[in-house]
Amino acid sequence: MTVLVTGGTGFVGAHSVVALLTAGHRVRLLVRDPARVPATLRPLGIESASIDVVAGDVTDPDTVAAAVHGCTSVLHAASVYSFDTRDHPRMRAVNVRGTEVVLGAAVTAGLDPVVQVSSFGALLPARQTPVTPDAEVGTPRETYLDSKAQADRVARRYQAEGAPVVVTYPLAALGPHDAYLGDQTTRLRNALRGLMPIWPRGGFPVGDVRDVARLHAAVLEPGRGPRRYLGPGRYVDTQEYLRVLRRVTGRALPAIRLPATAMLPVGALTGLVQRVTPVHLPAEYGAIYTCAVARPVDTTLTDQLLDGPTVPFERTVADTVAWLAATDHITPRQAGRLAAPRPAPFEHPVDGPR
Template sequence: MLVLVTGGTGFLGAHTVAALVRDGHRVRVLARAEAAVEPALTPLGVPAAAVDVTVGDVTDRAAVSRAVRGVDAVVHAAGVFSFDTRRHPAMRRANLTGTELVLGAARQHGTGRTVHVSTFGALLPAGTGVVSTQGPTGTAREPYLASKAAADRVAREHQSQGAPVVIVYPPALLGPDDPKLGDQNERLRNMLRGLMPMWPTGGFPAGDVRDTAALHAALLRTPDPGPGRHFGPGRHVSTREFVRAARLATGRALPTAFVPARAMLPFAYLAGLAQRAWPWHIPAEYGACYVCACDARPDDQRPPLGVAARPFATTLADTVRWLHRRGLLTARQAGTASADR
């Protein structure tokens, strides 16, 4: 099977390419720059020559059409994940317009199955603290979550019209081999660098990028994947559990103050306004605080298609070791994880 992966040079996209190659598929990648393919895939054991590359952007209709033409399936993983207010215009274009173009092209060209990568946050807020893939799309006004919710509505509309679209709702993803150091791994790095001594209470679903990539591969090899919407493998993690796991992985004390998430929201909102003019990243983001304040969890805890989530402590320890190997953490910051190379 020839599979197109959009966002194949990103964190989840690159791991998905690796999972598909291991399953014996041929893979095409839509990438804005061909030079980005090798550094993203080589650490995962996938030579750049093993994939077909179409150069272009998901917001370019012609490039999307070229990439989709002739493929048997599509995994649409391209998008901008960030709570950084400076990236709001880019995320609106990539997350909504990109989804409209990719899913539309897949339908036009008669692609067999399209996996649309949404996010757990597209279902927020949840009045009961529990969300369902069969429930309504979220109504959060935070720009990243709103853009993903809008894209989710596009995917659901295709589903309602009978298109072979499957939607995956991954949790917050950590793990090694992150080509562009996305928000979630950067947040862990900032904590270990001492830039986040204060955390909101609450929690969020968290998981391993390798497990969600394995789910994408399972969705393409399973003739009948069941319901058209699936939570990605993971588990709900409170912020206190997150910090405890980081302490266990590093052997460090990591003194942390926990503040009620809703009390932190006004401060985080003001930090976001300041971020628009401040050139360096401020590690106090409204969107991240909002997700913690929602403190929601999925209604279905069963492993999707039998793809079980690995222990969160394992994921976090693997991530810390990788950050250290990459020189993104010092030996002191990585603590005991730095000794295990």
């Protein structure tokens, strides 16, 4: 099977490329900047010569139509994932318009399956507990989450028409080898750097990026029609998040937790200030809002689909911290007992928990 992957230089996209190649698929990448491909995939053990790279933007219908030609399926992972208010215009364009263009071109070309990488955030605020993949699309009061909800409505419209669109809802993804330090990796890094002494109560679902990649390889089965899957993982309270981070690093990491609803005005004010300052401010409204409205998830369908156990949360955190230390994104002191002298090799967690 030849799979067109958008967003293949992103965190989830790059790990998914590894899983697809491991499963024996051929991969074509549609990327805005081909120069980013080697730097992103080489640390994962993939040489760019082994894949077909097409330069283009997911919002350009002509480029996308040319890219899907000759492919049998598509994994649309391109998205602007950020709670930074400076990214709002770009995420509105890419997350919604890009989904319209890519899914439209893929369905028109007869690809099967057409995989839309959404986000559990598209189902927020949660109207049921636990949250299932068939939950209603949410109406979140935050720009990034709202853009994913709008994109999800596009995908569900195609599903309602019978198109073979598969929607995955990754949880907050953590793990090693995040080439451009996405939102979740940056948040963990900021905690280790002492930049997050205050946390909201509540929590959010978290999954290992390598398990998300396994899910994307597993759903590439034609002829099964429309389907939806929550990403693998589980709900983690912020208290547990901090407790695990302290345990794997051996550090005290002092922090206080306040009601998320009480912190929302601070997050909103931070967002306004963020628009006019070049320095990233860690108290993001979107992250606080997520903790306020997220609920536990039911991943039964996903667990049945995947072959083998998923990565335990503590191992995910430990692998992420070790990678941050090995690549000099944090100091040995900040990594605590997980300080490493050299970059850790990529390891797909096929052996399960340890």
